[in-house]
Every structure is written in C-alpha cells, then in structure tokens.
Amino acid sequence: MVKGKITGLSVKDVRFPTSLGQHGSDAMHTDPDYSAAYVVIETDAEDAIKGYGLTFTLGKGTEIVVCAVKALSHLVVGRNLEDIVANFRDFYRQLTSDGQLRWIGPEKGVVHLATAAVLNAVWDLWAKQEQKPLWKLLVYMTPEQLVSCIDFRYITDVLTEAQALEILQNGKQRQEAREEHMVKHGYPAYTTSCAWLGYSDNQLQKLCADALKEGWTRFKVKVGADLQDDIRRCKLIRDMIGHDNELMLDANQRWDVNEAISWVKELAVFKPLWIEEPTSPDDILGHGTISKALAPLGIGVATGEQCHNRVMFKQFLQARALQYLQIDSCRLGSVNENLSVLLMAKKFNIPVCPHAGGVGLCELVQHLIIFDYISVSGSLEKRIQDILLK
Ligand SMILES: C[C@H](O)[C@@H](O)CC(=O)C(=O)O
Ligand SMILES: [Mg+2]
Numbered sequence: 001m002v003k004g005k006i007t008g009l010s011v012k013d014v015r016f017p018t019s020l021g022q023h024g025s026d027a028m029h030t031d032p033d034y035s036a037a038y039v040v041i042e043t044d045a046e047d048a049i050k051g052y053g054l055t056f057t058l059g060k061g062t063e064i065v066v067c068a069v070k071a072l073s074h075l076v077v078g079r080n081l082e083d084i085v086a087n088f089r090d091f092y093r094q095l096t097s098d099g100q101l102r103w104i105g106p107e108k109g110v111v112h113l114a115t116a117a118v119l120n121a122v123w124d125l126w127a128k129q130e131q132k133p134l135w136k137l138l139v140y141m142t143p144e145q146l147v148s149c150i151d152f153r154y155i156t157d158v159l160t161e162a163q164a165l166e167i168l169q170n171g172k173q174r175q176e177a178r179e180e181h182m183v184k185h186g187y188p189a190y191t192t193s194c195a196w197l198g199y200s201d202n203q204l205q206k207l208c209a210d211a212l213k214e215g216w217t218r219f220k221v222k223v224g225a226d227l228q229d230d231i232r233r234c235k236l237i238r239d240m241i242g243h244d245n246e247l248m249l250d251a252n253q254r255w256d257v258n259e260a261i262s263w264v265k266e267l268a269v270f271k272p273l274w275i276e277e278p279t280s281p282d283d284i285l286g287h288g289t290i291s292k293a294l295a296p297l298g299i300g301v302a303t304g305e306q307c308h309n310r311v312m313f314k315q316f317l318q319a320r321a322l323q324y325l326q327i328d329s330c331r332l333g334s335v336n337e338n339l340s341v342l343l344m345a346k347k348f349n350i351p352v353c354p355h356a357g358g359v360g361l362c363e364l365v366q367h368l369i370i371f372d373y374i375s376v377s378g379s380l381e382k383r384i385q386d387i388l389l390k
Contacts, residue, residue, distance in 0.1 A: 001129070002082050005078065006080075006081065011073075014062075015035040024357065027251055028253055032058045034058065036055060037114065037117050040052055045129075047129065053123070053334075054120060057113065071114070076122070081122075081125060092336045096115060113330060113331070116331070120330070143164075144165065147164050147168065149335070158344060159340065167346050178374045188218075189385045190387065191388070191389055192357050192386055205236065209240065218247075219237055220386070221233060223263075224251035224252060243271070246384075248272055251276065253306070257286040274301060275301060278301060300324055303322050304316075304327055305355035305357070309332060309337065310332070317344055324351055324382070326352075327341055342372045342376050343376060351383045354385050355386055362388055
C-alpha cells in the first residue's frame with residue numbers, strides 16, 4: 001500500500017577518483033571519474049521509508065545534473081505518492097514537459113538524466129513501501145498498471161497501448177517458472193572490468209586470469225584508439241579465454257562509419273560477438289550501414305548507453321541498425337521509459353543487453369532485465385548483462 005506526501009528531495013554530487021587508476025577508461029573517456037547525482041526523497045508517512053535514486057555521470061558534469069534535479073524538485077515535493085503511481089504516465093509527462101525546462105531537452109541531455117535520478121528515487125520508494133525488490137514490484141503489477149506508467153507519445157506507429165497490453169498479458173503465462181529460474185540461477189552476465197583502455201597488458205592479463213578463475217565466461221574489451229594496440233590486446237584476451245568463451249568489443253563512439261567498418265574487419269579474426277558504439281550514438285543510419293557490413297562476419301552492433309530516449313530506440317529498431325539493444329537506467333527517463341523500450345525490443349525480436357558500466361548502474365539495470373525475462377521477452381537467448389567487478 002503506497003502512502004505519504006513527499007516532503008523533501010535532496011541531491012548530492014558524489015564522485016569517485018576512478019581516473020587515477022584508469023578504471024572505466026575507454027577510447028573517448030580517457031580520464032573518467034565515476035560520479036552520480038544522488039537523490040533522496042522523504043515523505044511524511046509514519047514508516048519513514050526514504051526513496052533513493054541516482055543518475056550516473058562522469059566528473060564535473062555532475063554539477064550541472066545536480067542543478068537540473070533541483071530545478072525539477074518543485075514538481076515532486078508536496079505530491080502524494082499514491083497520486084503519482086495511480087497516474088504515473090501523467091507524472092512522467094509533467095517532469096519531461098515542464099514549460100520552463102522542456103526547451104533544454106526535450107527528453108534528452110542533462111534534464112533527462114536529472115529526470116531519471118528523480119524517478120529512480122520515486123520507484124525505489126514505491127518498491128520499498130510494497131516491501132518488494134523493484135523487479136518483483138514490476139512482475140506483480142497487472143499489464144494495465146504497467147501500461148499506465150508508459151508515455152506512448154511518439155511511438156504509437158510501432159507500439160500502441162493495445163499491443164503493449166497484449167505483450168504483457170502473454171508474458172503472464174508460465175511467469176512463475178521464469179521467476180523461479182531467476183531466483184535459482186540469476187541472469188547471465190559479462191564483465192567489462194578486465195580490459196579498460198588505460199590498463200597495461202600485465203594488468204589486463206592478471207584481471208582476466210582472476211575473472212576466469214571466478215568462472216566468468218564473457219569478456220568485453222575496449223578498443224578504438226590505436227589499431228595495433230587493439231590487435232595486441234584482443235589477441236592477448238582471446239588466447240587466454242579460448243574460443244569457448246565470448247568476446248565483445250566497445251569503441252565508445254570513436255569512429256566514422258567507414259572507419260568503423262574497416263577497423264572492425266581487422267579485428268574480426270578474434271571473433272567478437274558485437275562491436276559496441278562504433279560511431280556517434282545519434283547516427284542511426286550509420287549504425288545501420290555498419291550492421292549490414294559486419295553481418296556477413298557474424299559481428300553484431302550493440303548500442304544504447306547514450307541513446308537519449310524511446311524515440312531514438314524506435315528508429316534504431318525500425319532501421320535494423322542494432323542487433324543488441326543496451327538500455328540504461330539513467331540515460332532514459334527511469335523505469336517508465338525503459339518499459340516502453342523493452343516492449344518495442346520484444347516486438348522487433350531484438351535482445352536487450354543492459355549497459356551497466358558506471359556507478360550504480362549494475363544495481364539498477366538488473367531489476368529491469370530480470371523483469372524483461374520474466375514478463376516481457378521470456379527468453380535468455382543472446383541476452384547478457386554488463387557487470388563491473390570490484
Ligand atoms: C566511461 C564508462 O566507463 C564507459 O566506458 C562504460 C561503457 O562504455 C560500458 O560499460 O559499456
Ligand atoms: Mg559501452
């Protein structure tokens with residue numbers, strides 16, 4: 001039973017000096033300081049439960065996101081949680097369509113990252129009051145309730161409310177067996193933590209050996225700055241993991257379209273499953289061209305960690321420009337917008353492999369992908385979640 005009026009919203013600028021050890025480094029973010037705008041929501045309910053939410057950022061940009069969260073807070077404070085969740089679609093729209101703030105979005109950039117932080121906190125509060133982890137709250141909502149959280153504006157040409165309802169109603173079939181499977185076995189995952197771009201070969205080898213010992217079977221390697229380095233590092237990892245294990249590549253938007261194709265062809269000998277973010281995250285048709293060129297080599301294109309909103313994901317799907325769709329709990333407008341993307345991916349039969357390379361992301365996206373398996377896709381085929389190791 002949800003209850004309470006939201007009486008306070010605070011936000012903190014939290015930063016970790018990860019750049020000192022080159023943790024999290026890639027071809028475009030060479031000195032990343034993993035950071036977050038961290039939101040806490042309080043209510044006047046007797047239970048004193050608080051909602052915690054965040055959005056992932058890198059370094060100084062956090063200051064701006066914190067300002068945006070403060071600018072949104074008047075839309076949240078003073079509202080009853082019960083009213084918010086009873087009409088979550090409207091609440092989502094109030095945040096994303098505010099007359100004073102919409103111009104600096106809409107539904108993209110800093111203001112959308114801030115929306116995610118605020119809404120992540122609201123969902124956390126709701127789940128805690130219901131005494132369920134978020135994935136379970138979602139799994140046990142009715143299809144009608146779930147659909148009422150989604151803003152279908154701009155996507156009805158590929159997904160109507162009626163189609164979404166049908167997908168979710170079908171997802172209820174044999175749901176218990178999939179829930180049991182998740183509780184018993186968890187969700188399949190890969191690690192990015194062995195092969196950040198700034199790591200030395202020695203470090204890479206040691207981390208890879210440790211991960212193999214721990215039982216990891218899927219590894220992502222950062223590429224894109226220097227072809228000869230990439231060849232050496234991919235060989236090193238492939239030699240260590242063998243051909244029974246999976247290798248993925250991530251260029252973090254480093255290349256032009258043709259450059260991406262020729263560069264990845266040079267790395268094809270290492271049999272990567274996918275190339276992630278080969279070019280600008282906004283270049284939907286460019287991703288389509290790369291997808292077509294690499295398909296004969298058995299290499300898919302993965303993207304999504306910097307895909308602004310559901311409208312862009314819609315077009316990526318329509319253009320067949322990605323083969324692995326990487327949702328992000330902080331890039332999109334929280335659970336609400338991610339629900340629409342999960343449903344569109346189901347319609348296009350594209351596997352969702354969440355992005356989680358960032359502080360707090362692993363913890364957030366696991367709920368969405370477990371819900372996806374139990375209630376939407378019903379499949380684990382070609383699906384893996386990004387995990388950061390300590
Ligand atoms: C800057 C981040 O560490 C980024 O490199 C993460 C990423 O691309 C991923 O996890 O994928
Ligand atoms: Mg990436």
